[in-house]
Amino acid sequence: KNQVEQSPQSLIILEGKNCTLQCNYTVSPFSNLRWYKQDTGRGPVSLTIMTFSENTKSNRRYTATLDADTKQSSLHITASQLSDSASYICVVSFPHRANDYKLSFGAGTTVTVRA
């Protein structure tokens, strides 16, 4: 069973509108939580990285939140643009062995921004 669940699977929004993507995880303990943006047919690009002690982090129009108690994270996109159309992937880093970590990936939320 995937340890990182994202919702919704996909969504469509109008240009200029805001949207929020959800990520729930069961990985424990964890080192940090990341959000990536992946354009179709390209590799993922990092948007934010948050440790368990951080509640929010912003990168331009992207704002990520983290509640380590409930194991939930969200990514808020403000004033969406056509270039925001992509898949957004939630990733949790967790200790694997001594001095080694692994990444657990969500399946992603596909966002389509329409003019």
Next chain:
Amino acid sequence: DGGITQSPKYLFRKEGQNVTLSCEQNLNHDAMYWYRQDPGQGLRLIYYSQIVNDFQKGDIAEGYSVSREKKESFPLTVTSAQKNPTAFYLCASSPRTGGLTEAFFGQGTRLTVV
């Protein structure tokens, strides 16, 4: 330009063939990774390497092989033993494994069995 380069972008394989996907980085990163991406699923780790001449199996290593003879290169061979190789393959690198270390991804190779 610094970065991580995968080639080819598209690759077609006949049944029973082995094919090799290239991954090169000039970021001077110690760690390199291979992931497989299938529709509706999260990325799954195939193999990773923390240093030259050393690599470890990931979660789905069966039917794949790798080598790490040079720091900048981490090729992946998809063997005929991999029964369902059609997928999007992503290579990544990081200065070291895990923790807060940022991982940088290549642009991917789409492999199709014909």
